[in-house]
Amino acid sequence: SSSSPRHFLSISNLTPTELTTLVNNATTHKNSQLPPTWPLRNALSNKTIALLFSKLSTRTRVSTESAVVAMGGHPMFLGKNDIQLGVNESLYDTSVVISSMVNGIVARVGPHSDIANLAKDSSVPVINALCDTYHPMQIIADFATLTQTFSTPAEKLKGLKIAWVGDANNVLFDMCIGARKLGIDMAVATPEGYGMPDKIKREIDAAGPGSLFETNSPEEAVKGANVIVTDTWISMGQEDEKTKRLEAFKGYQVTEELARRGRAAEDWRFMHCLPRHPEEVSDEVFYGKRSLVFPEAQNRLWSAIATLEAFVANKGVVKKTEQ
Ligand code: CP
Numbered sequence: 001s002s003s004s005p006r007h008f009l010s011i012s013n014l015t016p017t018e019l020t021t022l023v024n025n026a027t028t029h030k031n032s033q034l035p036p037t038w039p040l041r042n043a044l045s046n047k048t049i050a051l052l053f054s055k056l057s058t059r060t061r062v063s064t065e066s067a068v069v070a071m072g073g074h075p076m077f078l079g080k081n082d083i084q085l086g087v088n089e090s091l092y093d094t095s096v097v098i099s100s101m102v103n104g105i106v107a108r109v110g111p112h113s114d115i116a117n118l119a120k121d122s123s124v125p126v127i128n129a130l131c132d133t134y135h136p137m138q139i140i141a142d143f144a145t146l147t148q149t150f151s152t153p154a155e156k157l158k159g160l161k162i163a164w165v166g167d168a169n170n171v172l173f174d175m176c177i178g179a180r181k182l183g184i185d186m187a188v189a190t191p192e193g194y195g196m197p198d199k200i201k202r203e204i205d206a207a208g209p210g211s212l213f214e215t216n217s218p219e220e221a222v223k224g225a226n227v228i229v230t231d232t233w234i235s236m237g238q239e240d241e242k243t244k245r246l247e248a249f250k251g252y253q254v255t256e257e258l259a260r261r262g263r264a265a266e267d268w269r270f271m272h273c274l275p276r277h278p279e280e281v282s283d284e285v286f287y288g289k290r291s292l293v294f295p296e297a298q299n300r301l302w303s304a305i306a307t308l309e310a311f312v313a314n315k316g317v318v319k320k321t322e323q
């Protein structure tokens, strides 16, 4: 095809203004609650979006399928046992063929190189639904959750302090990149040997000025934090390391006691992309009054809508939604 489409593989693909626009659009759509006059009700009509998932998913699949339907399109779920990819057929052939018949691809893969290669050879926009390095639609939802919680537009999240306690993974990397673009301070506590790779740190630095405080002490990281975030200690694909990881992350559970000891802000809030396991956060925090986890999960729907609007309906033009 003539010109290659714009893909959304990481938060780093967005300018700061595009990031605030996507986050604010997600909230605009949430507030509109899809009335019959909703402007996007036909935004994907007669369009098919392939959901190419090589890993399990609850939120990403449900939110994206629902988003496509809300926008009048057809979501086509292709799990890892449904298509020839990986068994009988190469990624290149798969990408060329699928993209010749659909209008967009939302893909969940293992290595980042897989989604990068998929995008390289696709004639339609590719949206990353999680790879081992990034999870951009999650971060749009997370920042939208914060704007809703603090009743402020995304451009005013500047100065907020987020502490991440746990594993340095895909969700954290895109969150740090996004934080740089919004002026949010990040403090990250990981066990020795589980910190952020240098390559990612250079990418975070390239995303904009700002601070990334790294420590092995959860107490130190949560000091003054307005938001404490964690994720599973064992990401998909790391199941073999379970025993080793559970040992290495002892003492990193997010608890009321940790926040008190580390002197987090009095009214600190808790976020987690889910799925959650009990080891990384206590029930008291996860199900308690500080927890944003369920609105955060529901915001995945609005994040998917804002993302599909920009990257598929508007062909890669990220602009304030017309409402
Ligand atoms: N947070 C998230 O991406 O969840 P799923 O793996 O259920 O999609």
Ligand code: NVA
Pocket (backbone or CB within 6 Å): 130, 169, 170, 171, 231, 232, 234, 235, 236, 273, 274, 275
């Ligand atoms: N870090 C987790 C996120 C799941 C949504 C994983 O990659 O498995």
